[in-house]
Amino acid sequence: MGLDDRKLDVLRAIIEDYVSTQEPVGSKSLVERHSLGVSPATVRNDMAVLEEEGYIRQPHTSAGRVPTDAGYRLFVDRLSKIKPLSPAERRAIERFLLGAVDLDDVVHRTVRLLAQLTRQVAVVQYPSLSRSKVRHLELVPLSTTRMMLVVITDTGRVEQRQVDIPGTLPADDVLELRRIINAKLGGQPLTQTPPLVQSLVEEVSDDLRPAMTTLATVLLETLVERHEERIALAGTANLTRGGMLDFAGSIRPVLEALEEEVILLKLIGEQSGSTRVSIGDENEYADLRATSIVSTGYGPGGQIVGGLGVLGPTRMDYPGTIATVRAVARYVGDLLAQN
Amino acid sequence: MGLDDRKLDVLRAIIEDYVSTQEPVGSKSLVERHSLGVSPATVRNDMAVLEEEGYIRQPHTSAGRVPTDAGYRLFVDRLSKIKPLSPAERRAIERFLLGAVDLDDVVHRTVRLLAQLTRQVAVVQYPSLSRSKVRHLELVPLSTTRMMLVVITDTGRVEQRQVDIPGTLPADDVLELRRIINAKLGGQPLTQTPPLVQSLVEEVSDDLRPAMTTLATVLLETLVERHEERIALAGTANLTRGGMLDFAGSIRPVLEALEEEVILLKLIGEQSGSTRVSIGDENEYADLRATSIVSTGYGPGGQIVGGLGVLGPTRMDYPGTIATVRAVARYVGDLLAQN
DNA sequence: AACTGGCACTCGCGGCGTACGAGTGCCAGA
DNA sequence: TCTGGCACTCGTACGCCGCGAGTGCCAGTT
Numbered sequence: 084m085g086l087d088d089r090k091l092d093v094l095r096a097i098i099e100d101y102v103s104t105q106e107p108v109g110s111k112s113l114v115e116r117h118s119l120g121v122s123p124a125t126v127r128n129d130m131a132v133l134e135e136e137g138y139i140r141q142p143h144t145s146a147g148r149v150p151t152d153a154g155y156r157l158f159v160d161r162l163s164k165i166k167p168l169s170p171a172e173r174r175a176i177e178r179f180l181l182g183a184v185d186l187d188d189v190v191h192r193t194v195r196l197l198a199q200l201t202r203q204v205a206v207v208q209y210p211s212l213s214r215s216k217v218r219h220l221e222l223v224p225l226s227t228t229r230m231m232l233v234v235i236t237d238t239g240r241v242e243q244r245q246v247d248i249p250g251t252l253p254a255d256d257v258l259e260l261r262r263i264i265n266a267k268l269g270g271q272p273l274t275q276t277p278p279l280v281q282s283l284v285e286e287v288s289d290d291l292r293p294a295m296t297t298l299a300t301v302l303l304e305t306l307v308e309r310h311e312e313r314i315a316l317a318g319t320a321n322l323t324r325g326g327m328l329d330f331a332g333s334i335r336p337v338l339e340a341l342e343e344e345v346i347l348l349k350l351i352g353e354q355s356g357s358t359r360v361s362i363g364d365e366n367e368y369a370d371l372r373a374t375s376i377v378s379t380g381y382g383p384g385g386q387i388v389g390g391l392g393v394l395g396p397t398r399m400d401y402p403g404t405i406a407t408v409r410a411v412a413r414y415v416g417d418l419l420a421q422n
Numbered sequence: 423m424g425l426d427d428r429k430l431d432v433l434r435a436i437i438e439d440y441v442s443t444q445e446p447v448g449s450k451s452l453v454e455r456h457s458l459g460v461s462p463a464t465v466r467n468d469m470a471v472l473e474e475e476g477y478i479r480q481p482h483t484s485a486g487r488v489p490t491d492a493g494y495r496l497f498v499d500r501l502s503k504i505k506p507l508s509p510a511e512r513r514a515i516e517r518f519l520l521g522a523v524d525l526d527d528v529v530h531r532t533v534r535l536l537a538q539l540t541r542q543v544a545v546v547q548y549p550s551l552s553r554s555k556v557r558h559l560e561l562v563p564l565s566t567t568r569m570m571l572v573v574i575t576d577t578g579r580v581e582q583r584q585v586d587i588p589g590t591l592p593a594d595d596v597l598e599l600r601r602i603i604n605a606k607l608g609g610q611p612l613t614q615t616p617p618l619v620q621s622l623v624e625e626v627s628d629d630l631r632p633a634m635t636t637l638a639t640v641l642l643e644t645l646v647e648r649h650e651e652r653i654a655l656a657g658t659a660n661l662t663r664g665g666m667l668d669f670a671g672s673i674r675p676v677l678e679a680l681e682e683e684v685i686l687l688k689l690i691g692e693q694s695g696s697t698r699v700s701i702g703d704e705n706e707y708a709d710l711r712a713t714s715i716v717s718t719g720y721g722p723g724g725q726i727v728g729g730l731g732v733l734g735p736t737r738m739d740y741p742g743t744i745a746t747v748r749a750v751a752r753y754v755g756d757l758l759a760q761n
Numbered sequence: 762a763a764c765t766g767g768c769a770c771t772c773g774c775g776g777c778g779t780a781c782g783a784g785t786g787c788c789a790g791a
Numbered sequence: 792t793c794t795g796g797c798a799c800t801c802g803t804a805c806g807c808c809g810c811g812a813g814t815g816c817c818a819g820t821t
Contacts, residue, residue, distance in 0.1 A: 225574075231574060448784050462784095466786075485783080
């Protein structure tokens with residue numbers, strides 16, 4: 084038993100045909116469309132073995148074969164070569180991302196670009212605060228008892244919160260608070276800030292203490308506890324491609340899952356540098372068991388600050404999608420490095 | 423001819439039944455479910471008239487009647503009373519919106535709340551910059567040749583852009599620029615800023631002029647030209663309710679339209695105070711001809727700073743939806759007034 | 762031992778004809 | 792002006808059947 088080279092060729096051919104036609108593929112059409120050098124009967128024997136091993140299956144007795152999740156997995160791991168991008172695609176990426184003016188813009192352009200190139204649903208995580216460093220903190224007085232706290236990170240993210248100060252605070256004190264906070268937190272990774280924020284309170288004179296205590300609380304909330312991560316989404320309309328033949332007739336659960344930021348973050352968030360492919364069942368969310376996710380990390384230089392990826396039916400063009408996702412991630416990383 | 427009261431009652435009954443069952447309604451079941459006090463035959467005559475007048479139609483000869491867009495329009499304008507919200511709904515709104523910490527949070531909570539209550543797709547426009555006043559402008563030096571420009575509006579929006587300054591700029595000059603800009607623009611409606619921004623350049627000494635010119639350009643771009651408006655969206659999964667019987671079998675064009683911010687803005691953006699209902703054909707976008715939009719403006723006090731609304735199949739519960747949209751808008755306005 | 766051609770078998774799909782029944786329009790009578 | 796009755800329409804569900812793609816198996820060839 085085991086799988087010799089020809090059986091693997093057959094599997095690859097089945098997957099390629101099925102991905103492009105979306106119809107179960109039979110032994111006869113296989114030999115017609117690929118130069119396998121053997122007869123349909125031989126292919127049938129190979130198919131029987133592949134089915135026994137769980138890489139393909141028959142939707143019904145008198146139909147052709149369809150890849151299983153395990154089949155796609157084998158294909159992705161060992162049978163497919165990453166397609167190089169066409170020059171047209173490279174140009175599209177550059178043109179699309181060029182001219183982005185701020186982080187929001189970069190993220191939005193990226194997610195739309197990904198959706199358009201892969202014709203799948205695209206997801207981009209904003210640079211994670213936990214991978215960012217504090218570049219600057221600003222305190223803007225809004226009234227005598229209220230100010231705005233603005234945190235700017237080295238990845239370009241800007242978070243802001245309004246803070247009610249107990250008692251009033253002269254302008255000089257505001258400057259002093261700002262100086263102290265920046266001296267302590269500036270340049271520090273956000274993951275390191277909690278102990279530093281705690282210690283802030285001890286650094287100020289007694290009369291500034293109440294204000295600093297309030298600020299410290301808000302800082303911790305803003306930077307660590309709350310909506311720490313953000314997500315951008317595009318291309319949901321692509322779910323309806325292929326006449327809804329994928330997704331067992333209902334894209335509802337998929338749309339619902341896509342509205343849950345928590346789920347999306349688990350899927351594409353905070354990646355390592357390598358590309359990850361999650362196929363069908365491998366996914367931990369039952370609602371997404373009919374989908375595959377291709378995701379990777381991105382960031383300036385070799386550093387990873389966030390994740391991005393696409394989600395589509397298990398029947399997807401893995402080599403092409405993987406290539407596109409990687410290329411886009413690299414371009415975005417370069418773009419961030421320039422700032 | 424003309425429509426006497428009973429005919430209008432019949433139309434109302436048809437719409438109510440059709441909205442709840444999603445099936446063409448016949449004369450017999452109508453008299454069974456409503457106390458119209460007449461026989462099916464009479465209802466049939468009324469139906470014939472209503473059909474002639476274009477308020478209802480038959481999908482096919484041997485089927486019941488279905489409301490037309492004109493029928494819904496008449497219903498909304500003259501036949502329906504706004505449903506008062508249930509206490510449970512009021513409580514849900516309060517609970518959901520309470521505890522929002524900043525504008526982003528308010529908008530996100532609002533849009534999810536709307537989607538949940540109406541079981542439709544919800545859209546919320548961020549407070550429009552064109553309806554906002556400048557509360558404060560901040561210049562944050564990031565390096566010797568680059569700074570960040572932060573604009574804070576009275577509606578809580580914070581826009582920021584990085585600016586490359588020609589030549590270097592001492593800290594004192596930065597403060598001076600900030601002072602001048604704030605003096606000129608602070609408290610001004612953003613719509614009034616373009617001429618003011620122009621005049622900024624003339625107000626500074628020669629050595630600050632290049633920097634101020636650059637800043638003025640970026641200010642104009644940020645405040646007026648670029649992505650001026652933002653949108654939040656939720657509940658797209660609700661489009662698939664009712665087994666895709668609405669939308670003529672494909673929700674694809676609807677999803678595509680929802681990804682176009684420009685379209686959404688036209689639909690729900692910058693409203694007057696009154697609630698607007700756009701039914702089916704009335705909509706100018708062909709892709710949305712199977713949908714209705716209920717939208718209204720919101721803002722602190724009597725002022726309108728943005729729009730919000732929901733989008734669903736023409737077969738929707740108009741009285742309930744209108745009531746919910748209005749109630750949510752009022753709560754959000756109150757919330758904004760508190761800041 | 763591996764491959765091939767041939768053959769009988771399976772079974773999903775599409776087309777067709779039929780019975781059913783919900784719903785209608787019309788008309789004569791109250 | 793409303794009502795009951797009646798003939799008519801027509802979309803849908805159902806059952807039947809033939810087609811054909813595709814299979815598994817086997818005997819024969821290399």
